[in-house]
Amino acid sequence: xxxxxxxxxxxxxxxxxxxxxxxxxxxxxxxxxxxxxxxxxxxxxxxxxxxxxxxxxxxxxxxxxxxxxxxxxxxxxxxxxxxxxxxxxxxxxxxxxxxxxxxxxxxxxxxxxxxxxxxxxxxxxxxxxxxxxxxxxxxxxxxxxxxxxxxxxxxxxxxxxxxxxxxxxxxxxxxxxxxxxxxxxxxxxxxxxxxxxxxxxxxxxxxxxxxxxxxxxxxxxxxxxxxxxxxxxxxxxxxxxxxxxxxxxxxxxxxxxxxxxxxxxxxxxxxxxxxxxxxxxxxxxxxxxxxxxxxxxxxxxxxxxxxxxxxxxxxxxxxxxxxxxxxxxxxxxxxxxxxxxxxxxxxxxxxxxxxxxxxxxxxxxxxxxxxxxxxxxxxxxxxxxxxxxxxxxxxxxxxxxxxxxxxxxxxxxxxxxxxxxxxxxxxxxxxxxxxxxxxxxxxxxxxxxxxxxxxxxxxxxxxxxxxxxxxxxxxxxxxxxxxxxxxxxxxxxxxxxxxxxxxxxxxxxxxxxxxxxxxxxxxxxxx
Amino acid sequence: xxxxxxxxxxxxxxxxxxxxxxxxxxxxxxxxxxxxxxxxxxxxxxxxxxxxxxxxxxxxxxxxxxxxxxxxxxxxxxxxxxxxxxxxxxxxxxxxxxxxxxxxxxxxxxxxxxxxxxxxxxxxxxxxxxxxxxxxxxxxxxxxxxxxxxxxxxxxxxxxxxxxxxxxxxxxxxxxxxxxxxxxxxxxxxxxxxxxxxxxxxxxxxxxxxxxxxxxxxxxxxxxxxxxxxxxxxxxxxxxxxxxxxxxxxxxxxxx
Numbered sequence: 001x002x003x004x005x006x007x008x009x010x011x012x013x014x015x016x017x018x019x020x021x022x023x024x025x026x027x028x029x030x031x032x033x034x035x036x037x038x039x040x041x042x043x044x045x046x047x048x049x050x051x052x053x054x055x056x057x058x059x060x061x062x063x064x065x066x067x068x069x070x071x072x073x074x075x076x077x078x079x080x081x082x083x084x085x086x087x088x089x090x091x092x093x094x095x096x097x098x099x100x101x102x103x104x105x106x107x108x109x110x111x112x113x114x115x116x117x118x119x120x121x122x123x124x125x126x127x128x129x130x131x132x133x134x135x136x137x138x139x140x141x142x143x144x145x146x147x148x149x150x151x152x153x154x155x156x157x158x159x160x161x162x163x164x165x166x167x168x169x170x171x172x173x174x175x176x177x178x179x180x181x182x183x184x185x186x187x188x189x190x191x192x193x194x195x196x197x198x199x200x201x202x203x204x205x206x207x208x209x210x211x212x213x214x215x216x217x218x219x220x221x222x223x224x225x226x227x228x229x230x231x232x233x234x235x236x237x238x239x240x241x242x243x244x245x246x247x248x249x250x251x252x253x254x255x256x257x258x259x260x261x262x263x264x265x266x267x268x269x270x271x272x273x274x275x276x277x278x279x280x281x282x283x284x285x286x287x288x289x290x291x292x293x294x295x296x297x298x299x300x301x302x303x304x305x306x307x308x309x310x311x312x313x314x315x316x317x318x319x320x321x322x323x324x325x326x327x328x329x330x331x332x333x334x335x336x337x338x339x340x341x342x343x344x345x346x347x348x349x350x351x352x353x354x355x356x357x358x359x360x361x362x363x364x365x366x367x368x369x370x371x372x373x374x375x376x377x378x379x380x381x382x383x384x385x386x387x388x389x390x391x392x393x394x395x396x397x398x399x400x401x402x403x404x405x406x407x408x409x410x411x412x413x414x415x416x417x418x419x420x421x422x423x424x425x426x427x428x429x430x431x432x433x434x435x436x437x438x439x440x441x442x443x444x445x446x447x448x449x450x451x452x453x454x455x456x457x458x459x460x461x462x463x464x465x466x467x468x469x470x471x472x473x474x475x476x477x478x479x480x481x482x483x484x485x486x487x488x489x490x491x492x493x494x495x496x497x498x499x500x501x502x503x504x505x506x507x508x509x510x511x512x513x514x515x516x517x518x519x520x521x522x523x524x525x526x527x
Numbered sequence: 528x529x530x531x532x533x534x535x536x537x538x539x540x541x542x543x544x545x546x547x548x549x550x551x552x553x554x555x556x557x558x559x560x561x562x563x564x565x566x567x568x569x570x571x572x573x574x575x576x577x578x579x580x581x582x583x584x585x586x587x588x589x590x591x592x593x594x595x596x597x598x599x600x601x602x603x604x605x606x607x608x609x610x611x612x613x614x615x616x617x618x619x620x621x622x623x624x625x626x627x628x629x630x631x632x633x634x635x636x637x638x639x640x641x642x643x644x645x646x647x648x649x650x651x652x653x654x655x656x657x658x659x660x661x662x663x664x665x666x667x668x669x670x671x672x673x674x675x676x677x678x679x680x681x682x683x684x685x686x687x688x689x690x691x692x693x694x695x696x697x698x699x700x701x702x703x704x705x706x707x708x709x710x711x712x713x714x715x716x717x718x719x720x721x722x723x724x725x726x727x728x729x730x731x732x733x734x735x736x737x738x739x740x741x742x743x744x745x746x747x748x749x750x751x752x753x754x755x756x757x758x759x760x761x762x763x764x765x766x767x768x769x770x771x772x773x774x775x776x777x778x779x780x781x782x783x
Binding site for chain 2: 188
């Protein structure tokens with residue numbers, strides 16, 4: 001363990017805090033179950049993954065007045081892909097090898113924790129998790145670290161996957177009770193994907209659910225890495241995870257059949273890790289279309305009957321609505337051009353067309369390998385019944401031949417064209433109610449909706465956007481100066497609503513100007 | 528993103544042959560430099576370009592890169608690492624000079640290794656793309672494909688198969704990269720400005736005029752007309768069959 005410490009301030013604050021027994025900064029399970037509007041204590045803001053806020057100070061009428069409250073510069077070349085978590089007025093976020101604690105009122109750094117570069121892929125860090133007075137962070141080489149939230153000191157670390165074999169990590173862990181749930185990334189090797197639960201206090205493994213058979217099982221697939229944070233239903237006591245693609249990636253011949261449980265949505269018991277049900281968006285995938293996109297949990301009516309639903313806009317181009325009590329399909333529809341299926345089966349699963357598997361002379365495939373969407377979070381707006389996702393209609397060429405082998409990638413694919421479009425999907429019909437063009441190439445921003453009827457996101461050339469969630473019309477914009485790779489968040493402190501957005505290596509926090517809230521017209525709109 | 532670097536081996540190289548063709552001439556690197564470069568490559572590059580530099584998620588196969596093949600002293604590869612190719616999705620990397628040299632050493636060693644490999648080579652070879660039928664491709668070009676509406680085998684496409692080959696040619700055929708859109712902007716006094724489209728989003732339109740000057744306008748203050756001939760290729764994506772593409776490729780390859 002090599003640690004470099006730049007934070008001086010953190011130690012001073014920690015010393016102050018330890019004297020103040022009355023002021024506990026512990027994030028309890030109850031705070032995670034019922035997040036307050038002055039916090040964003042989980043990767044998705046709450047356990048449901050809706051990324052919908054009840055805050056209403058910023059409205060469609062006054063959003064044009066939005067002004068910069070502060071900006072925080074990481075001064076690192078790494079792009080921020082992290083979803084900052086917030087509790088007790090302090091934001092915590094990461095890029096590979098770095099974690100920051102930043103004052104959410106001012107944008108001033110509280111501490112920075114920096115580690116020597118880990119010998120594994122540095123494609124991004126999606127953030128840290130909060131529990132009690134601890135942070136949980138996955139290193140690029142797939143170790144779970146428990147850090148003291150007061151100062152960034154590492155309390156303990158355990159290995160989650162053996163990086164020397166080829167897996168790495170980028171995920172923000174999911175905390176449920178005293179379970180820290182994690183997974184790994186990586187499909188350059190034929191390795192087993194899993195979800196593991198680790199004791200939040202001790203670092204001891206509580207259970208592991210394996211997505212696929214052990215490495216070397218004849219004719220069985222490997223892969224199925226869970227690399228995006230899952231969601232949780234406390235009433236049903238189920239955690240929902242998406243799993244990644246099978247390996248070898250583009251050559252499906254050596255792994256016949258559906259390749260369970262790769263490219264699947266799974267419901268697990270958080271106490272035992274036992275599989276309760278599974279639904280597979282991409283049976284026998286040969287295009288790298290992980291089904292790890294956020295399993296969004298929505299309670300509401302479907303065709304007149306109340307349901308506990310799970311919705312996913314999947315990388316393979318299809319939007320799924322499931323009954324999350326049992327995994328049964330309610331709706332399957334594509335939300336952009338797809339050409340790889342020969343229909344939908346009776347269980348709502350797309351049927352892969354064998355003629356569209358990668359071939360020596362190439363196959364034209366829609367969407368491309370990055371998929372119709374990727375790790376960027378969608379949002380569900382209960383007021384409009386819209387599931388809003390940053391989509392990337394796209395076409396590509398997929399190749400595979402015997403010389404590409406049966407290990408890891410085992411083929412080649414080349415994107416031809418793509419563009420970014422925000423798609424607002426009516427979950428009851430699957431129809432797109434409105435679209436908002438985001439520019440050439442895929443846009444990297446997630447989506448946030450608020451109860452005042454606003455939607456925040458970013459376009460593919462780095463401009464932050466606020467839209468009317470009902471119509472998709474632009475109400476406010478600001479160019480960020482770099483590419484946007486994270487999702488907007490919002491919180492309220494001292495009676496002011498802030499909207500947090502990240503771009504390049506900078507965190508921006510926006511709010512209404514002091515004067516605007518005093519202006520009679522705006523004040524009326526704010527009520 | 529598609530490769531920007533082209534395919535195939537260099538014609539101008541020192542007379543050393545691997546099993547796959549002449550080995551590119553480049554500076555000699557030590558084993559230690561290559562090893563350190565390999566470690567850096569795994570951290571920063573492997574996700575997109577593959578662990579062996581032979582292509583991965585979204586990044587091109589560097590062992591088939593013309594830029595790598597032609598880079599004798601590391602300047603060209605170094606420039607791409609340092610400045611990135613943001614428009615193609617490649618970020619820039621803030622690495623120490625020695626680290627950049629070591630990465631270059633590793634990339635060259637991987638290309639040499641791929642060029643020396645015996646038997647079939649992984650990745651997309653020109654020979655893989657010969658399954659189409661020339662006559663059927665010509666018919667598609669002049670008929671259902673509507674290619675002949677904009678293109679002519681004796682005009683703009685004359686010799687195209689000598690300028691590109693293999694995967695690069697197929698990519699150009701399906702999604703041409705070097706066709707710049709033009710735009711004509713009419714400002715409120717009625718005067719028009721034309722030039723190459725430099726940028727547009729929902730708020731702004733910008734061009735480089737015929738004198739090379741950059742100009743931009745708020746879209747709500749002007750009227751404008753974009754002429755983007757390459758957009759016709761996008762409209763074809765949901766019309767092609769794979770056979771159409773292979774046949775068209777066979778025909779286009781005759782245009783030498």
